[in-house]
Amino acid sequence: MREHANSASRRRDERLARVRKLSLWITGGAAAASLGMGTAFAHAVPGHTASSSGSSTATSTGTGASASGAGAAGNSSSGSAGTGTQSGTARKTGGHHRHRLAPPASAPAPAPAPAAPVVSSGGS
């Protein structure tokens, strides 16, 4: 009788140990999957590169910035191609990007002509 009870107890302990082991595997797998998916989202989702271009809008000047902004509103490939990686945000996330800098979609706009100097009479 006692042997039977010991056997049942041992079998129960083995099964509980199996539960713990499987649960640990599931927990580890879920954590790894979460990390992997976060990385995959950061790579695959257009917003990742578009955000970088959006940041470059704030830090860059001229039409190059506006071109990258258009890429953000458009699709991902143009957004990443137009990404200006000069900004801090772009540097932060640009480590994942394989794209090189692309030339701007349009030529830079000519600089506005300087205004004529205002001459004051000096009051004399």
Add this chain to the structure above:
Amino acid sequence: MVSLPDGRLSLGTGRLLAAGSSGPSPLWYTARATGVVALVLLTVTVALGVAGTARVSTDLLPGIVRSGLHRNTSLLAVAFIAVHVLSSVLDPYAGIKLTAAVVPFSSAYRPIWLGLGAIAFDMLLALLFTSLVRSRLSYRAWHAVHWLGYACWPVALWHGLGTGTDSRLSWLLLLDAACALVVGAAVAWRLNLTVHRLTGHSVPGRSLAAGSFAGYGRVRAAGLAGVAAFLLATIVFVTTGPLQPGWARRAGTPASMLHSAHPASNAFAGRTGAGR
């Protein structure tokens, strides 16, 4: 953790918040990833629970292992959902308040689809707490609340499809389809098993009244029809909703977010096809 007057939370993680406010937020990606993983864990939980109602016990999966895994995966799903909710609330762009995580349809950002998430979260909390105090409840009360699990899963799936800004990704669609098929197949198998048991195939020597067989037959037919209708409705919803251009606007994203000059708003537009 400090609660701010407007319901938002501050963990003192200024660096994270700063990152979130200046570009692609790690919190945003955390929220998405944990949400997807939580759905997978909920799927496993529901499948194990369905197997538990059928008293499935094999050499590979004895009853005590099955029930232990069911309990642990559900607790793990709750933990991932907690991270999902917290990261969504802490992410500064969408402005989701903590109250919106528990009070359905109270969010300005995609109220219907975020509200479904709040409903699923509330049901899961009810499941969790009634299971924790199960010894103080009658079996009937606990079991009645536990049936919410069947309702929680489809609501969570639709929350992910409607709110999730990554629903267009093919691998994510495949993952959602796999989860739907697993739960649908488990429920269909369970309903079929009930009829087999009632007809005496699995429980020899048990006689069955003709009336109760007819009653269970109707339940089975209604259940199978419900599963098929849900799967069909999900397919129709995905093809006419999240996969179509302009879903972000139709889902209820505030116009200020769609057209904001904030970097993250451009990310939203690109992710959701708002501008297309």
